């Protein structure tokens with residue numbers, strides 16, 4: 478890289494600023510985005526500066542921005558030097574701060590008054606990583622999920638600030654249309670007791686992440702809600718917050734009679750794993766579903782448990798399955814399709830996702846020495862794969878098609894084993 482060229486992912490430095498009383502938090506440390514190509518171009522390079530830092534600070538609650546561009550040297554004014562601030566300004570609200578003192582005063586003022594917009598739909602706690610291991614309730618931090626629409630007071634302004642994270646974190650992510658009224662949102666906030674001199678019962682809210690969902694018509698009289706955007710900010714990633722937000726959205730949907738199912742738009746791999754893991758845990762924890770799936774005897778003997786699913790392998794291998802339980806279970810293989818469809822519809826799951834989950838649950842208990850069961854399983858999975866890839870497979874001759882299906886099946890099976898291993902950590 479030439480002396481005058483900077484990596485824009487490194488140059489852009491984000492931080493979530495808390496009020497001075499609250500500032501000593503892990504989550505306020507600076508971090509870098511995953512992508513900047515939607516802002517600074519496909520090669521994610523900025524030309525014309527040495528030691529460039531684009532300091533983008535956001536008030537941790539309202540996400541009001543402050544921008545300060547710093548550098549050691551800048552090339553003499555010429556047409557080729559990139560306009561760093563002007564380019565970023567096109568993607569954030571016009572009224573961003575450039576005066577740090579005024580910005581910090583705003584952060585202080587908001588730290589007592591800011592509350593997330595929308596309706597509270599889910600609460601959970603985590604040990605306070607800024608205090609070490611939790612021993613009392615004082616050592617835990619509360620997190621809250623809010624359901625919001627454009628009509629929720631204060632949400633439109635907040636969304637104009639937080640949508641930048643879609644560009645910075647989601648590949649091929651783009652801004653949504655504010656004039657489309659039907660968007661729904663789930664916002665995740667940390668709710669933390671204020672420190673220092675402020676009132677003992679005062680709380681401050683800090684933004685963690687959010688999701689945008691869009692309803693599509695679903696025959697005859699309901700909607701299919703499509704999760705289109707989902708982001709958890711770097712300082713909070715891999716702490717189970719994405720799982721909590723996803724579960725809150727799913728539980729909210731289960732309670733809404735007008736929503737038929739939840740679908741996901743073009744999920745990133747990490748999100749697919751998050752979704753599979755949480756969906757599997759939800760099914761394994763559903764007593765009635767598991768009893769019908771594998772028989773009440775097997776569930777009470779631990780056949781529906783996750784425990785013992787080690788890395789890259791299954792436990793149980795059918796060893797403790799009684800013949801009676803096998804005969805009773807609707808899971809198969811092959812699965813009872815009418816039973817599967819009833820549960821899919823009750824659990825409001827998209828068809829492909831639910832069929833995959835069923836295939837994973839079967840694999841979890843499949844006895845590799847039971848050739849009949851192995852064959853029934855292979856046929857079940859291949860039937861789904863055939864339908865899903867029909868347009869491509871139908872163009873091949875028979876031998877090629879069978880080879881392709883077998884390869885795909887083996888790949889899918891390997892991936893299922895990888896996902897099942899995620900359940901044990």
Ligand SMILES: CC(=O)SCCNC(=O)CCNC(=O)[C@H](O)C(C)(C)COP(=O)(O)OP(=O)(O)OC[C@H]1O[C@@H](n2cnc3c(N)ncnc32)[C@H](O)[C@@H]1OP(=O)(O)O
Pocket residue numbers: 646647704705706707708709710713714715716717718719720721741742743744745746747748750751752754899902
């Ligand atoms: C429809 C869409 O919007 S798809 C786009 C999804 N969003 C993005 O990719 C934006 C950038 N990334 C993020 O926002 C977050 O990293 C998310 C949403 C993918 C995950 O959020 P997190 O809060 O980190 O997830 P959480 O801690 O609940 O992880 C649950 C499981 O998901 C899987 N997972 C989460 N992140 C990753 C990752 N980066 N790579 C692989 N697996 C992952 C793991 O199995 C994880 O369990 P584990 O930590 O016990 O191994």
